[in-house]
């Protein structure tokens with residue numbers, strides 16, 4: 001685990017685990033998110049995404065291991081100041097107006113950025129004089145996002161913030177969020193089920209499955225580690241594929257398509273070989289829950305012992 005006040009690492013976990021009465025929600029999670037990155041947190045329902053975010057935001061305590069925020073304990077005042085968390089259930093005061101909610105944010109946060117918060121409200125076309133209790137679920141999410149951005153945190157933890165937004169507002173909110181993050185170098189972890197939403201937005205990836213990390217690293221490095229190969233479903237094809245780490249293979253008619261992590265340059269003759277899109281990589285892993293995990297070097301802590 002890195003020293004305190006590590007400016008280069010936004011979030012780091014070592015052997016992090018969380019056990020509820022019914023069993024483990026998170027197991028042996030070890031990764032490092034460098035600062036200034038936009039990290040997509042993806043995985044099926046119940047794979048541990050919210051649990052991981054809640055541990056980082058100190059809403060719950062780990063059963064095993066540790067989590068650090070910029071090198072600090074999440075329970076510390078420093079970590080609390082540097083984190084903003086938008087949970088799935090946005091706890092806001094329903095009797096407050098939007099304006100009053102922002103005023104509360106200003107009073108509670110010394111570094112409050114009123115202009116940033118107001119930009120989100122304006123972008124979302126939410127009426128500042130409206131009571132929070134009268135807003136739609138999607139509009140309430142925008143108020144929660146405005147509070148998070150107004151706090152001017154260094155690490156934004158966002159749990160499916162776009163799930164209740166209509167497509168147009170989803171697009172506008174993502175744009176506003178990314179513009180703010182780029183301007184201030186803010187680190188972001190955003191969980192989502194909408195894989196298409198990630199393209200060109202996120203530069204870091206964390207894929208969870210069964211409470212464990214299945215993929216972690218720069219999106220470019222993750223993509224570059226994979227190849228999508230298509231060819232005839234003949235015996236020699238099977239032999240070719242067996243040379244590599246196979247994430248997923250599918251047969252359609254006489255054709256074989258496989259997502260692989262090549263151990264050597266794949267044979268080109270008779271095969272179409274190309275780098276998969278991020279969505280293709282993610283879909284491959286989601287369809288193959290037993291595929292071996294990949295933690296790229298950029299996502300490993302200095303003292304981590306994780307499989308390559």
Ligand SMILES: Nc1ncnc2c1ncn2[C@@H]1O[C@H](COP(=O)(O)OP(=O)(O)OP(=O)(O)O)[C@@H](O)[C@H]1O
Pocket residue numbers: 020021022024025043044045046047048049050051052
């Ligand atoms: N407070 C809790 N008490 C008991 N079990 C819990 C609690 N919170 C989560 N779990 C369990 O932990 C596991 C992981 O849940 P978690 O909410 O972290 O998943 P998720 O990936 O965020 O799911 P989703 O995509 O549906 O939001 C699930 O099996 C869930 O039932």
